[in-house]
Amino acid sequence: MNTWIQQLGQAGIRFFQRVGRAFLFLIKVLMSVPASLLRFNLLVQQLYYVGVLSMLIIVVSGLFVGMVLGLQGYNTLVDFGAEESLSVMVALSLVRELGPVVAGLLFAGRAGSALTAEIGLMKSTEQLSGMEMMAVDPVSRVIAPRFLAGLISMPLLAAMFSAVGVLGGYFVGVGLLGLDDGAFWSQLQSKVDFQGDILNGVIKSIVFGLVISWIALFEGYDTVPTSEGVGRATTRTVVHSALAILGLDFILTALMFDE
Amino acid sequence: MTAGIEYKNREQPERSLVKVRQMTFRRGSRTIFDEIDLDIPVGKVTAIMGPSGTGKTTLLRLIGGQLRPDSGTIHVDGDNVSELSRRSLFKLRKRMGMLFQSGALLTDLSVFDNVAFPLREHTDLPETIIHHLVLMKLNSVGLRGAYRLMPNELSGGMARRVALARTIALDPMMIMYDEPFAGQDPISMGVLVKLIKLLNATLDMTSIVVSHDIHETTSIADYIYILSEGKVVGFGTPQEIEESESAQVQQFMQGLADGPVPFHYPAPDFKTELFGLGG
Numbered sequence: 001m002n003t004w005i006q007q008l009g010q011a012g013i014r015f016f017q018r019v020g021r022a023f024l025f026l027i028k029v030l031m032s033v034p035a036s037l038l039r040f041n042l043l044v045q046q047l048y049y050v051g052v053l054s055m056l057i058i059v060v061s062g063l064f065v066g067m068v069l070g071l072q073g074y075n076t077l078v079d080f081g082a083e084e085s086l087s088v089m090v091a092l093s094l095v096r097e098l099g100p101v102v103a104g105l106l107f108a109g110r111a112g113s114a115l116t117a118e119i120g121l122m123k124s125t126e127q128l129s130g131m132e133m134m135a136v137d138p139v140s141r142v143i144a145p146r147f148l149a150g151l152i153s154m155p156l157l158a159a160m161f162s163a164v165g166v167l168g169g170y171f172v173g174v175g176l177l178g179l180d181d182g183a184f185w186s187q188l189q190s191k192v193d194f195q196g197d198i199l200n201g202v203i204k205s206i207v208f209g210l211v212i213s214w215i216a217l218f219e220g221y222d223t224v225p226t227s228e229g230v231g232r233a234t235t236r237t238v239v240h241s242a243l244a245i246l247g248l249d250f251i252l253t254a255l256m257f258d259e
Numbered sequence: 260m261t262a263g264i265e266y267k268n269r270e271q272p273e274r275s276l277v278k279v280r281q282m283t284f285r286r287g288s289r290t291i292f293d294e295i296d297l298d299i300p301v302g303k304v305t306a307i308m309g310p311s312g313t314g315k316t317t318l319l320r321l322i323g324g325q326l327r328p329d330s331g332t333i334h335v336d337g338d339n340v341s342e343l344s345r346r347s348l349f350k351l352r353k354r355m356g357m358l359f360q361s362g363a364l365l366t367d368l369s370v371f372d373n374v375a376f377p378l379r380e381h382t383d384l385p386e387t388i389i390h391h392l393v394l395m396k397l398n399s400v401g402l403r404g405a406y407r408l409m410p411n412e413l414s415g416g417m418a419r420r421v422a423l424a425r426t427i428a429l430d431p432m433m434i435m436y437d438e439p440f441a442g443q444d445p446i447s448m449g450v451l452v453k454l455i456k457l458l459n460a461t462l463d464m465t466s467i468v469v470s471h472d473i474h475e476t477t478s479i480a481d482y483i484y485i486l487s488e489g490k491v492v493g494f495g496t497p498q499e500i501e502e503s504e505s506a507q508v509q510q511f512m513q514g515l516a517d518g519p520v521p522f523h524y525p526a527p528d529f530k531t532e533l534f535g536l537g538g
Binding site: 129134 | 323325349350352353355356357359360361363364365366376377380381422425
């Protein structure tokens with residue numbers, strides 16, 4: 001009984017120590033961000049690796065999600081004679097929810113896991129220690145540009161996801177099911193609010209970008225420097241990011257769209 | 260233990276660049292170093308040797324300020340490493356280099372960019388000067404012709420030589436070598452032995468070499484420390500170490516399977532255990 005309680009206590013202490021380390025890490029990274037802006041070429045390089053290389057999966061997924069929304073939405077709306085509102089349904093679903101959330105999940109799987117594996121391997125091959133011994137702060141040189149790149153890329157990717165999704169809905173609704181072209185766009189224009197819908201979606205994606213980058217980089221930086229450790233850290237990045245995105249989405253939605 | 264007393268009574272070498280005094284370091288409940296004293300003389304090659312797991316690499320990390328001792332002091336060129344601010348520690352580290360066992364080359368940078376890395380980070384030199392300096396450093400390790408290669412195109416020995424070129428890029432006062440000969444073929448080993456000795460002499464540096472390779476290390480070291488079970492069990496010139504009467508030193512130097520470091524990991528009595536299993 002005592003052993004069981006001891007183990008529970010130790011696990012609790014380890015958990016809170018890790019949470020504490022994660023927050024200290026975030027503070028350190030945020031403090032290093034201004035300096036990393038001076039290393040503009042490193043930021044551009046990371047924007048390419050983190051953002052540009054994630055574009056393909058985001059665009060393809062966005063297109064299919066939009067097409068599916070178009071099909072499902074039409075089948076539901078047509079029963080009520082409201083199929084002209086298909087564009088509004090597709091756009092609001094994407095801009096408010098699916099854009100930030102699905103793009104976030106894909107971003108965590110594509111870029112987040114890559115960041116964790118890269119930083120974890122840098123740790124296990126002593127590259128981070130080597131930098132420290134060369135009097136170069138690895139947080140400022142390696143972590144901060146990646147963090148900033150994740151923060152900038154995520155809202156852009158989510159916006160791209162939503163835009164391509166709307167196009168997917170358009171292809172299905174107008175191209176395939178014969179809805180009126182003008183009605184599709186005019187409904188969308190009149191019913192989607194910039195501040196209430198688009199801006200809130202952008203805020204969500206910025207928050208997700210911050211959380212995914214933070215989790216991915218911390219998991220890599222805090223990994224046990226073995227191949228098994230890096231593997232576990234990569235898995236944790238995807239799982240924790242997904243849970244954080246879904247949990248935060250609920251909280252943000254409640255705050256933003258509670259009328 | 261005898262050797263420990265022998266070490267304490269021995270006259271310390273000339274001016275020391277690194278002074279370790281009464282230093283204790285623990286990992287959890289395990290004591291890695293127990294109040295050890297150690298001096299690294301200026302301009303010499305000092306080897307740190309001892310059985311696996313005695314904390315030789317840990318000692319380098321303590322000297323480099325990556326770890327802090329639980330008690331005692333470590334002075335490098337007059338600065339107490341564990342009391343330095345991060346800024347001062349980084350300032351000190353610009354004057355000391357460390358060659359990691361893996362080389363620790365940055366895998367996304369070419370050989371040229373790896374060697375240029377500390378120059379670009381810490382100096383405002385124009386690219387033409389950096390280009391010349393990098394080629395000079397690479398030439399000194401015999402790898403000028405490999406400056407376009409990426410780290411994954413290098414052999415283990417070449418990677419360590421590139422890392423060595425990077426370590427000397429800022430002309431440090433001291434280099435710490437962590438197992439420089441581990442896993443090297445005889446030719447690479449010979450090259451590294453020659454380079455360590457040559458660089459130490461020509462650049463007027465101080466070198467600390469952590470190694471298991473007795474033959475190679477004794478051939479270049481001016482002084483040798485033998486560590487075992489958290490203590491300094493032997494110190495002296497290679498000849499003094501070879502002639503040491505300490506059982507611990509002799510077991511290590513002659514590679515004896517059994518001795519003060521036992522062949523068997525601590526375990527209950529074999530007969531009892533077998534009988535217990537059978538029962």
